[in-house]
Amino acid sequence: MRVLVIDDCPAVREAIGDALEAAGHRADLAGGAEEAIEMAASEPDAILLDAALAGERGTELIGAVCTGRPGSQAVVLMTGRGERVHLDNPLVRGSLQKPFRSGDLLEKLGEVAPDRDAPDARKGEQPPQPGRERRIEFGKSYMMFGGGPGPVYSGVSSLEREGCAALVVTARRPKTVRERVSEGAEIVHLSFRRATARFDIYKLGTAIAEAKAFAERAERPVIAFDDLDPLIKRNGMDPVLRMMHQILTSDCGKKATVIASADPKIFSVKDIEILLSRMEDYCGVTEA
Numbered sequence: 001m002r003v004l005v006i007d008d009c010p011a012v013r014e015a016i017g018d019a020l021e022a023a024g025h026r027a028d029l030a031g032g033a034e035e036a037i038e039m040a041a042s043e044p045d046a047i048l049l050d051a052a053l054a055g056e057r058g059t060e061l062i063g064a065v066c067t068g069r070p071g072s073q074a075v076v077l078m079t080g081r082g083e084r085v086h087l088d089n090p091l092v093r094g095s096l097q098k099p100f101r102s103g104d105l106l107e108k109l110g111e112v113a114p115d116r117d118a119p120d121a122r123k124g125e126q127p128p129q130p131g132r133e134r135r136i137e138f139g140k141s142y143m144m145f146g147g148g149p150g151p152v153y154s155g156v157s158s159l160e161r162e163g164c165a166a167l168v169v170t171a172r173r174p175k176t177v178r179e180r181v182s183e184g185a186e187i188v189h190l191s192f193r194r195a196t197a198r199f200d201i202y203k204l205g206t207a208i209a210e211a212k213a214f215a216e217r218a219e220r221p222v223i224a225f226d227d228l229d230p231l232i233k234r235n236g237m238d239p240v241l242r243m244m245h246q247i248l249t250s251d252c253g254k255k256a257t258v259i260a261s262a263d264p265k266i267f268s269v270k271d272i273e274i275l276l277s278r279m280e281d282y283c284g285v286t287e288a
Contacts, residue, residue, distance in 0.1 A: 001025045001113060004044040004065065006036045007078065008053055012098075016048065019102035021176045025109075028171070033061055038191070040065035041202075042171065042230040044073065046113040048105075051077045051095075066091050074113035138164055138220060139255040141248060142282040143275050145264040149226035151282065152261045153180035156224050159257060160185065165218035167211065169201060171230045186214065190230060202234045204243040215252040223247065228262040237267070241274055248278045 003020050007013045008031050017027035028044060030036035032053070040047070047065055066073050074093040081097065093112035096105060136142065136155040144151045149172070156166045157180070166185040170177050174187045181187070188210060190201040201207045215221040225231075232240050248258055258279070264272065 001046060001109065002028070002042070002044040003109065004028045004030065004036065004039055004047045006030045006048065006053065006061065006065070007050040008032060009050075012050075016105065017173060019105060021173060023102075023106055026172050026176075029173075033064070036061060037064050041234050043233050046074045046076065046109055048076050048078055048096075051079045062091050074109075076108055076112060136257075136259075136282075138162060138222070138257050141258040141279040142260075143279040144259065144261040144282045145267075145272070147261060147283040149261050150180075152224050152226045152259050153177070155259050155282070156181050156185065156222060159220075159222045162220075164220040164222045164257070165214075166222040166224060167214040167218075168224045168226060169207065169210070170226045172226065177226065202231065204231070204235055204239055207231070208243055208246050211247045212250050212252065215250060215254075215256050219254075221252070221254070221256045223256065223258045225258075225260040228260050229266065232262070232266060237271055241271060244275065245278070 003025055005013055005016050005020070005027055007016070007029075010031065013029040013031065017029050020027040028039045028042070030039050049061065049065070053061065062075055066075065073091070075091050077092055077095040078100075079095055079097050094108055096108055136158050138159055142155060144155075149170075152168075156168060160166055160182050166181060168177055168181060168185055168187050169190070170187065171190045174189055177187050178185075188201060201210065211223045214223060228240060228244075231243075244258075244260070250256075259282075260279075267275075
C-alpha cells in the first residue's frame with residue numbers, strides 16, 4: 001500500500017513512515033501543503049493528514065491531495081487531544097487521535113483502505129515463481145512485470161557481488177531501499193535535493209540525465225527502477241516508454257544493465273512488446 005503522510009512535525013512523520021515501511025508499505029512524507037500536493041500526483045492508496053497542519057487547516061487540503069478516482073483513496077485525519085474535526089467529508093474514512101500506536105495505525109488503514117499491493121492482489125514483493133527464476137547476466141536488461149520491487153533488489157545485489165556498480169531510482173524511502181542493497185549502491189529518490197538545487201526525477205528528462213551520467217562514470221553500470229508505476233501515473237505511458245528507450249539505447253561505450261519493475265495490468269499488449277523488444281521478461285508473468 002502507498003501511503004502519503006502529511007504532518008508538519010518531522011519526528012511524527014519519520015515515526016509513522018518507519019512504522020508503515022516496517023509493515024511492508026511505502027510511505028511518502030510531506031511537511032506542508034505544497035510538498036503534499038506534489039507527492040499526491042502519484043495517487044497514493046491512503047492519506048494520513050494532520051488535521052491541524054501549521055499555517056492552515058489540514059482539512060482544507062483534502063480536495064487538493066485526493067487526485068485519484070472518486071472513492072479510490074482513503075483519508076484518515078490525525079487529531080490532537082480534545083481537537084474537534086468534522087468527518088462529514090465523504091473522502092474522510094476515519095480518524096486517529098495522537099499519540100497512537102503503530103498497531104492502531106495499521107489496523108485503521110486495513111479497515112479503510114484494503115492493500116491493493118498485497119500478495120493475493122498483485123503478488124506484492126514475491127519473487128518469481130519457482131522454476132522461472134534465472135541468473136541475472138550483466139549486459140542484458142530485465143523487465144520484472146508483477147514481481148514488485150523485491151526481485152529488482154535481488155537482481156541488483158546479485159550483480160553487485162560480481163563487481164557491478166548500481167544506481168537505484170525509487171519512490172520508496174532510501175532507508176528502506178538501503179536495507180535491500182549494498183552500501184555502495186547509489187540511491188536516488190524521485191524527488192530529492194542536492195547542495196545546490198532540487199532535482200525532480202518525475203521529470204523524465206532529469207531521470208534520463210541521471211541514468212546517462214551514472215552509466216558514463218561507472219565501470220560496470222546497473223541502472224534500476226524499482227517501480228515504474230509512479231512515473232507512469234505522473235507522466236503517462238508513452239513518455240515513460242520513450243524514457244526507457246533512451247536509457248536502453250544510450251551508447252556510453254560500455255556494457256550496461258537496466259532493471260525495472262512495473263504492474264503488468266497497466267500496460268497494453270503493445271506497450272509490453274515495446275519494452276520486451278530490448279528487455280527480457282524476468283518474471284514470466286506475461287507469458288501465456
